[in-house]
Amino acid sequence: MQASEDGQIAVSARGGVMTLLIDRPAKKNALTDALYGELSDALEDTEQDAAIRAVVILGAGDAFCAGNDISDFLTMTSRQGSEGQSEAQVFRFLRLLGSFSKPLLAGVQGRAVGIGTTMLLHCDHVVLAEDAQLSTPFVSLGLVPEAASSLLLPKLIGHARAFAMLAMGAVMGAGEAREAGLANAVVAGDSLEDAVMQAAQRIAALPPGAVQQTKALMRDSETIAKVMEAEIEIFAQRLKSGEAREAFTAFLEKRPPDFSAF
DSSP states (O other): OOOOTTOEEEEEEETTEEEEEEEOGGGTTOBOHHHHHHHHHHHHHHHTOTTOOEEEEEESTTOSBOOBOHHHHHHHHHHOOHHHHTTOHHHHHHHHHHHOOSOEEEEEOSEEETHHHHGGGGOSEEEEETTOEEEOOTGGGTOOOOTTHHHHHHHHHOHHHHHHHHTTOOOEEHHHHHHHTSOSEEEOGGGHHHHHHHHHHHHHTSOHHHHHHHHHHHSOHHHHHHHHHHHHHHHHHHHTSHHHHHHHHHHHTTSOOOOTTO
């Protein structure tokens, strides 16, 4: 399947495993609102398909996901008011991540920025390539964390390391991420897809009801949803802020942002 110029989510299924491939390699798999919609549709469809026992998220090319497409964000915020913004596809996708009942897996190579990292906090099995670089530079863009990462990341790796990532934009390499509990394994890049698919097939062979109930018992879904909604409200407000607009504009103009006026 060939990606369009704007990219697509390539969906395939085999042996009870659904694979969602973010297929926009020319843009490092940066996600647009349309792509968030495709991911959301696929997750909703999968929830209703009893034949699918596990879902794998992959990224095409040399990067897993470069986060949100900044130009798409600028366009979206300029055309939507606060009510429309709250219904953006990105927020639909975040809510689905928090509530998804079936096992989620990810295979991550190269850059995983913003949502490329925070979605991993909702995955049940993560395999990293040796060149994986995880980062969450929300504050530098005038934004705040999303996907309940303000709760889940400090809980997983501790406040100090989480603050370094969420507020200061620190990058975490594959080895440190595995040591911190963000990943199950680190493998050579050419073994990444095989490694994550083997794990998915192993999960798919297990009793599905027991697997899903075990996942539900391990997650405080009510608290995750509450934190996610608080983040979404502030994130939507921050998208329309002068700080975010300066950060986005500076990014597109390839210059350092100037926050001295704020």
